[in-house]
Amino acid sequence: MSVAEEPEVSAADRPRAAAVGTWLRATASEIERPTAIRAAVVAALFLFVLLALPGLVSTFWLQIGTTVAIYSIVTLSLALLVGRVGLVSLGQISLLAVGGWVAVRLGFAAPGLPFPLLLVATGVITGAVGTLIGLPALRLSGLYLALITLMAAAAISVALQVTNFPNGGPGFLGYSGALAGSVSAKLHRPDWLASSASFYRWVVVVAAVMFALGVLHVRSRAGRSWAAIRQSEPSAIAAGVNVTLYKLWAFALASFMTGIAGGLLAASAGGLTTYGFPAQDSITLLAVVLMGGVFSFWGPVVAALLLKLLPELLKNWGLPPDLLTILFGLGVLQVMLTAPAGLVVQVPRDLAGLVAMVRGRLAGTGPAEPAE
Amino acid sequence: MPDFRPFLVLGLALGGVFALSGVGIVVLYRATGVLNLAYGAVGALGALISWSLINVVLLPDWEAYLVAVAFGGVVTLLYGTLFGPPLAQRDPLVKAVGTLGFTLILLGIMSWAWSYQAHSLILPTTQLGFEVGEVRVNGTQILGLGLGLVVTGVAAAFLRFTKLGVAMRSLANHREITATLGVPVRRVEAAAWLGAGLLAGATGLLLSTLVGLDIVGLTFLVIASLSAALIGRLESLVVTMIAGLAIGVVQACLTAFDSVGPYRTMTPFVFAIVALLWFGFAQGRLSRT
Numbered sequence: 001m002s003v004a005e006e007p008e009v010s011a012a013d014r015p016r017a018a019a020v021g022t023w024l025r026a027t028a029s030e031i032e033r034p035t036a037i038r039a040a041v042v043a044a045l046f047l048f049v050l051l052a053l054p055g056l057v058s059t060f061w062l063q064i065g066t067t068v069a070i071y072s073i074v075t076l077s078l079a080l081l082v083g084r085v086g087l088v089s090l091g092q093i094s095l096l097a098v099g100g101w102v103a104v105r106l107g108f109a110a111p112g113l114p115f116p117l118l119l120v121a122t123g124v125i126t127g128a129v130g131t132l133i134g135l136p137a138l139r140l141s142g143l144y145l146a147l148i149t150l151m152a153a154a155a156i157s158v159a160l161q162v163t164n165f166p167n168g169g170p171g172f173l174g175y176s177g178a179l180a181g182s183v184s185a186k187l188h189r190p191d192w193l194a195s196s197a198s199f200y201r202w203v204v205v206v207a208a209v210m211f212a213l214g215v216l217h218v219r220s221r222a223g224r225s226w227a228a229i230r231q232s233e234p235s236a237i238a239a240g241v242n243v244t245l246y247k248l249w250a251f252a253l254a255s256f257m258t259g260i261a262g263g264l265l266a267a268s269a270g271g272l273t274t275y276g277f278p279a280q281d282s283i284t285l286l287a288v289v290l291m292g293g294v295f296s297f298w299g300p301v302v303a304a305l306l307l308k309l310l311p312e313l314l315k316n317w318g319l320p321p322d323l324l325t326i327l328f329g330l331g332v333l334q335v336m337l338t339a340p341a342g343l344v345v346q347v348p349r350d351l352a353g354l355v356a357m358v359r360g361r362l363a364g365t366g367p368a369e370p371a372e
Numbered sequence: 373m374p375d376f377r378p379f380l381v382l383g384l385a386l387g388g389v390f391a392l393s394g395v396g397i398v399v400l401y402r403a404t405g406v407l408n409l410a411y412g413a414v415g416a417l418g419a420l421i422s423w424s425l426i427n428v429v430l431l432p433d434w435e436a437y438l439v440a441v442a443f444g445g446v447v448t449l450l451y452g453t454l455f456g457p458p459l460a461q462r463d464p465l466v467k468a469v470g471t472l473g474f475t476l477i478l479l480g481i482m483s484w485a486w487s488y489q490a491h492s493l494i495l496p497t498t499q500l501g502f503e504v505g506e507v508r509v510n511g512t513q514i515l516g517l518g519l520g521l522v523v524t525g526v527a528a529a530f531l532r533f534t535k536l537g538v539a540m541r542s543l544a545n546h547r548e549i550t551a552t553l554g555v556p557v558r559r560v561e562a563a564a565w566l567g568a569g570l571l572a573g574a575t576g577l578l579l580s581t582l583v584g585l586d587i588v589g590l591t592f593l594v595i596a597s598l599s600a601a602l603i604g605r606l607e608s609l610v611v612t613m614i615a616g617l618a619i620g621v622v623q624a625c626l627t628a629f630d631s632v633g634p635y636r637t638m639t640p641f642v643f644a645i646v647a648l649l650w651f652g653f654a655q656g657r658l659s660r661t
Contacts, residue, residue, distance in 0.1 A: 088465060136648065136649055139652035139653055140648060142464060142465040143468055144648060146465060147407075147648065148645060148648045150595060151644045151645050151648075152641070154592065154595050154638075154641045155642060155645070159638065279592055279595070280479065280591070280592065283475065287472070287473065290469075320484055322480050322481075323484065324480070325476050325477075326481060326484070328473075329474060329475070329476030330473070332469065332470070333470055333473040333474070336459065336462075336469060336470050336473070337455075
């Protein structure tokens, strides 16, 4: 059972055999034109964001852009869990904090480790932690799984308040109160990533790699197994899907991604603070992910923009960012009631409906049916 | 061996309030199938409103407290009436996520109108106090424990012996069959929402005196109360009460140990995780009514 019932089975979920069959029947141009256009749009947008954007905005907005890109990895991981597998985690922000902790700890333990390797190691360790938290998912489903991740998140945030992020102190925890004022919990960036623009570009590339990883999974055997599990676990078992393996794999993948985001966050301009990862942020995260839409890869991008760009815009316009919390709350209820596929599906559909209605009125034929 | 007696008093009072809110959560879940995660936020907003009524509008204290409790009932009933029926046929998870949306709305209102600055609300019962042995006990602590015990007893008797209570229990078993038997489902559910909301308002007042009037802190104390409710399997009021008291006492007594003292607020979460794992692995799946 998923939080949002998917209105239709997306092409990626259909067995590959069916897709191949369609491909054989259709002429090459028919099938390739929309795919090519879509790929071109994605590539153009990616190149614009990667190459042109740093030259157009100030350092402040570039840092916001960096944060948006980092959080798009987190929203992607939660969207995969909720939308593809039907597992709701309320502990993703705490896992992000774990990722940050691991990255900073590794940074102090092995200063010579190249940055990309450190990121991968952080992802792997966080992935192991996340899989451990996900173990109950094998036995508990739905509501109880969401609650256990919420409890784990609350416990992690209490532990974090006590242990702090490592700052080069002794022992396993690596925190020393004596160093607290002079050394911040921040991952040292290598020279080639020292400038804001180069770090921003690196983050965008890493985020793109994570999205590619997500797309690859959804289009492969893993994605089809997840779809089967989401729609009905007993049928998935009957169809020979290894439910244990693919549920744990989903948790491992989502935690790996979140860990990498944590490592990037540790290296970003602000560094890490223990009050930066409160339990309520996991709830806000779920809210924006549901609002953005969990069945499309554009959803997590929209969610990250809602989460990290919108508050800054509101502050810029002199509006209180608390309004957003209210908006996100209303958004969740609206998504639950009327738009299970999120904004990325709803807005284009409603706009198309509006256009059709206006055209109908102008033509004098009365209101037309909204286009589906 | 440290002297546990002062911590025992603190723990029983806090545990009583955990039990009180745990009972509110269980009664609502049994009647409507909704796990109300906005419970803490409703209590916190009620406490803030009564703070403003006392310090800004200069209303008499007891009127302000009544308003807080009534506010809890009304706003929870409003949510239940608006969003309960459309979500009634959905998965329990969807209903719970809906209350998370409600939580965010309340949190946004609170941090916008009252900001994150510190407020304090001390119930007049705190001034009443007496010595038990060598330990000082104040009236609010007695009130917390007493309300926890009394409400558990009253709620259990209510579900067992009254017509409305029996209707709520049958709703918990099967919504459609209950409706077929002529039980006015919406009205019974509304009563459950109202009752749970009134309890949320009272809990908010007690906790803001016992723990402190902190928006985020109070909102997320619901997670601690939820632990008690989960140990009661969202079903047994008595187990919920005992679990609430146990969590409160263990958490308070851990203060006496320097090595684990700082981690004591993890107590409810650890209790809940262990309980969920045990239910999950030792006794098969939890039922999903």
